[in-house]
Amino acid sequence: MSRVLIIADHDGAHLGGGATRCVTAAGKFGAAEIHIAVLASPAAAIAAEAAALAGVAKVLVVERAENAHPLAAVLAPQVAKLAAGYEYLIGPSNTFGKDLLPRVAALLGVGQVSDLMSVEGPHTFKRPIYAGNAIITVESPADTILVATIRTASFPAAANGGSALIEAVSTDAALPTHTRFVSLSAAKNDRPDLQSAARVVSGGRALGSADNFKLIYTLAARIGAAVGASRAAVDAGYVPSDMQVGQTGKIIAPALYMAIGISGAIQHLTGIKDARTIVAINKDAEAPIFEVADVGLIGDLFKIVPELTAALGG
Amino acid sequence: MKILVGVKRVVDYNVRVRVKPDGSGVALDGVKMSINPFDEIALEEALRIREHGQATEVVAVAIGPDEVQTQLRSALAMGADRAILVKCEAAVEPRDVARALLAVIKQEGIGLAILGKQAIDDDAGQTGQMLAALWQRPQVSFASKVELKDSVATVTREVDSGLETLEVDLPAVITSDLRLNEPRYIKLPDIMKAKKKPLAVTDMAALGVSLAPQFKVLKTEAPPQRARGIMVKDVAELIAELKKRGVLS
Ligand SMILES: Cc1cc2nc3c(=O)[nH]c(=O)nc-3n(C[C@@H](O)[C@H](O)[C@H](O)COP(=O)(O)OP(=O)(O)OC[C@H]3O[C@@H](n4cnc5c(N)ncnc54)[C@H](O)[C@@H]3O)c2cc1C
Numbered sequence A: 001m002s003r004v005l006i007i008a009d010h011d012g013a014h015l016g017g018g019a020t021r022c023v024t025a026a027g028k029f030g031a032a033e034i035h036i037a038v039l040a041s042p043a044a045a046i047a048a049e050a051a052a053l054a055g056v057a058k059v060l061v062v063e064r065a066e067n068a069h070p071l072a073a074v075l076a077p078q079v080a081k082l083a084a085g086y087e088y089l090i091g092p093s094n095t096f097g098k099d100l101l102p103r104v105a106a107l108l109g110v111g112q113v114s115d116l117m118s119v120e121g122p123h124t125f126k127r128p129i130y131a132g133n134a135i136i137t138v139e140s141p142a143d144t145i146l147v148a149t150i151r152t153a154s155f156p157a158a159a160n161g162g163s164a165l166i167e168a169v170s171t172d173a174a175l176p177t178h179t180r181f182v183s184l185s186a187a188k189n190d191r192p193d194l195q196s197a198a199r200v201v202s203g204g205r206a207l208g209s210a211d212n213f214k215l216i217y218t219l220a221a222r223i224g225a226a227v228g229a230s231r232a233a234v235d236a237g238y239v240p241s242d243m244q245v246g247q248t249g250k251i252i253a254p255a256l257y258m259a260i261g262i263s264g265a266i267q268h269l270t271g272i273k274d275a276r277t278i279v280a281i282n283k284d285a286e287a288p289i290f291e292v293a294d295v296g297l298i299g300d301l302f303k304i305v306p307e308l309t310a311a312l313g314g
Numbered sequence B: 001m002k003i004l005v006g007v008k009r010v011v012d013y014n015v016r017v018r019v020k021p022d023g024s025g026v027a028l029d030g031v032k033m034s035i036n037p038f039d040e041i042a043l044e045e046a047l048r049i050r051e052h053g054q055a056t057e058v059v060a061v062a063i064g065p066d067e068v069q070t071q072l073r074s075a076l077a078m079g080a081d082r083a084i085l086v087k088c089e090a091a092v093e094p095r096d097v098a099r100a101l102l103a104v105i106k107q108e109g110i111g112l113a114i115l116g117k118q119a120i121d122d123d124a125g126q127t128g129q130m131l132a133a134l135w136q137r138p139q140v141s142f143a144s145k146v147e148l149k150d151s152v153a154t155v156t157r158e159v160d161s162g163l164e165t166l167e168v169d170l171p172a173v174i175t176s177d178l179r180l181n182e183p184r185y186i187k188l189p190d191i192m193k194a195k196k197k198p199l200a201v202t203d204m205a206a207l208g209v210s211l212a213p214q215f216k217v218l219k220t221e222a223p224p225q226r227a228r229g230i231m232v233k234d235v236a237e238l239i240a241e242l243k244k245r246g247v248l249s
């Protein structure tokens, strides 16, 4: 009877969006049971959210002060202990999972499949390489625990309606003190979360300044969209780094993606391949973004965006 | 303190790779190869630390076939003091790369290892974290700022929710994100000088590492292509089209 253990991402208060998508992915392995591990402090509220996900049989809670911040060096030895007896150990391919799971895999003496995007069989999986320009099918030995990060854009969030057993567990893992949390500066805003929003409006280098980016924020607010950006816009300091979309930023799959003043470099396109409808607004008819856009509009964004915002406004 | 920098030879980021029609992999013949961009950033950071007097030597290490010497020479031209090629013809999984790097670290008495956060070919993003685990030392992945003081590194990292700062005791592993720095350009005289810098060649057996690949690649295929869409001529048409598709109400 094979079992899956999911390592939950969270922000200290709520379960992260990655874990809910991992539950959907876990369902594809054909395993008998899906469990979620919550390592946190405090953990009760997060564990309750995990237990409510349909398809989850058990939530393992490791609540200790050291788990207040997600330090890979501190979490990895605990996760490695929890993994005993499981056939699959997965986590989201966001900065939490990407940081933690390779460390756990190495402690377990195994490799890892990164960015698992589909399950072809109990031990065969697809994942992207070369910024998504090629997809490989990899086979993992049946007698080895599979450690994988899940490409969250490839799987929908699991529904609620479950009522899993919640079990407090402790591990005897020795925790290092060589790694210490100092601070987290998170941009506070009330916009939808970029990684789970149904609509995203992104701006590129063409915006020209942080001030001009207000055009993008205003349009986004009008349609309830999250805001993203190209690397060029982030590098130029128009917006913070957590807004970068692409190969080395966030991989997203909204129903609507609007790329405004973004040329469409392959590294950017990797991040939006799974969007349902891509809209491009660019003054250059030759911009590569038009090759992937479902709907394109050629023109000056400084004219089009205010017009669009006004037309959509009450 | 000695700093180790990982140097991986990858297809240049400007190249659009093509999948071979028989599904056996991607076509690499005659394709431009470069240092993984994240490794250039890692090397630049190591050089700056040395230039601030906080390190004595920067050692660039690559695992791969003989051709990787080209990228190691570029690393030397950028300013690395020495290079080590761990010769290996086979494809190496990140865990084996980490095991080889650890063997070099032990041999060399390395105090800080800086790797890229991911290699832009396989996009695995594993090696640094695995190395830190095997070394039983701290890791700071996705670093955008590094400050060293008295064998403690204070590092800011780019995480999904913003910027996180950690403090770690050295030795440690740091993986570079894009905004850690802007790598310097190589000047012609540096290329000449680099020819005289030491480049040692060793192999996995000499390091006591036997490859233990776990995964088999069954097939490589091109991703599904998005069909080219339609063009609209103005804002009114755009809104009408989006409403028709049900993505705006
Ligand atoms: C023909 C071919 C076949 C392959 N077959 C397989 C296969 O069957 N299974 C499989 O898992 N992989 C396969 N690979 C990929 C494998 O060889 C990758 O190079 C390896 O998995 C490392 O992944 P990564 O570079 O994405 O690591 P990452 O973890 O993304 O690399 C991060 C950092 O680690 C350092 N680093 C990584 N590799 C090196 C290196 N060689 N030398 C120095 N520093 C390094 C660099 O600093 C780099 O920035 C194949 C590759 C090729 C070319």
Ligand SMILES: Cc1cc2nc3c(=O)[nH]c(=O)nc-3n(C[C@H](O)[C@H](O)[C@H](O)COP(=O)(O)OP(=O)(O)OC[C@H]3O[C@@H](n4cnc5c(N)ncnc54)[C@H](O)[C@@H]3O)c2cc1C
Pocket: A203, A204, A205, A206, A229, A230, A231, A232, A233, A244, A245, A246, A247, A248, A249, A250, A260, A261, A262, A263, A264, A265, A266, A267, A268, A281, A282, A283, A284, A287, A299, A300, A301, A302, B013, B037, B038, B120
């Ligand atoms: C290792 C590596 C990783 C990378 N990772 C990422 C990543 O994760 N995400 C990412 O986005 N990039 C990434 N990049 C960078 C990528 O290659 C491009 O440089 C970047 O995406 C370009 O951003 P841009 O489209 O905003 O700028 P540009 O390419 O400069 O495009 C600006 C566009 O705006 C248009 N424009 C200008 N003025 C106007 C106007 N008034 N009205 C309308 N249109 C206008 C222009 O026609 C042009 O098409 C990476 C690069 C490397 C090397």
